[in-house]
Amino acid sequence: MKAPMDKHYDDLAKKIITSVDLDKTSPSFTDNLMSKIEALPLKSSLTYKPLISKPMLYLIGIGFVAFIIFMVQSSETTSLGWLDGFDMSFLSEFSMGDMFEEITISKTAMYSVVLFGAMLWVQIGLLKRRHDSQFSV
Template sequence: MSENVNKYLDDLSKKVIKGSDIESPSFNFTNLVMSQIEILNKKQTIAYKPLISRTTWVLISIGVLAIIIYVLFFSNPTEGSSWLSQLDFSLLSDNKISNTIPDFKLSKTLMYAVVLFGLMICIQVPLLKNHFDKRFEL
């Protein structure tokens, strides 16, 4: 019985295929498809927007510079009545951790490794940023 159903479906599909005309694309089919693809690419383009804007960085820099200039030129180190001298920092110097730090020694090899690791990170970050910026440019 399944053979009859398969034969019937096969005959029906042959009749449908023979009865249909061969369709051909329009004259400017390729141009239409490519224009649609270009529109999709333009919609998906993500513009780079930094997390902290340039204006914010300028304001932060001006603020830090103003504090440094004030401390260097306008504060009087001979005055004992500054707000900084009234703070109690004895908690930072009188504890078990800070008392053990002078006894802690690092080898020269470890110090060289840490310095070189930091130097390599400082070199690689700009290189990788430049690489990814070029990669994502259109």
């Protein structure tokens, strides 16, 4: 029952579309438009604002380095397997005193914090590079 009505609407739409003339633009339309665009004052519509400020990046970096030094300096000597090949004996010369002797960190927590810090550092670099390339003029 809908087929005859749909055909009627289809024919009516075709008739209206073919009977309407297309609007013609002037030959100098593009030139006029471009001259108006060039006359507009230039202003930056996007202002780059970093996700994490430089002082905060430095603070994160210092905290990360301090945590790594703390882990290496901890009095507990355990074999970490894949880290045995690195010679970190030079770090034993630096003494932080007995400040953190009572704190114990499990291997799982240590690995998770180090991995989280490394992933955060990589993501910050990637996001910064992406935003720099997006907002470059």
